Amino acid sequence: MRDTLAHLETDDAPVQRWQENANCLGVDPDLFFPERGASTREAKGVCAGCEVRLECLEYALGNGEKFGIWGGLSERERRRLRRQRALARRNAASA
Template sequence: MSDPTRLPGAFEHRWSWQFEGACRTVDSSVFFHPANERGAAAQQRERLAKEVCARCPVLARCRQYALDVGEPYGVWGGLTEDERRRLIAAATP
């Protein structure tokens, strides 16, 4: 679960980048898996989400946000939940 104490706060300039996200025109189900999704279905959905992220003008900011707040769900900044967990674990001494 996200740690709300690590969220960027109420200042619009800290989160307004989200208005520029390529994901805003795509159904959120592409980025967040349904219960019990596995195998080929999960891989296909994640591939579609990453295609959207690859053309996103705020990919780097989105990725950093997800890593900073420990976002536990969905594809953010072109990274899946597992990919973010591995990056965070690798950076932790």
């Protein structure tokens, strides 16, 4: 079993401090990058018990990560969250 964070192998960015506490350390990276239509349940289960889930999610959102499960959310779920936040910002600006 590898002792690396699942996402590091696909990410050239320097290791973030929060990644040292990631629940996915040593977990097969393929789990977090399922084929189209494949289940994300197992990866999300790993994320559910992760103490740095929010840091991971914000990192993915901030870096525009387009693929994989980050912070317990799929690409589609992160896109939806980005849209919701953008809408909230626009509404706040126009209020």
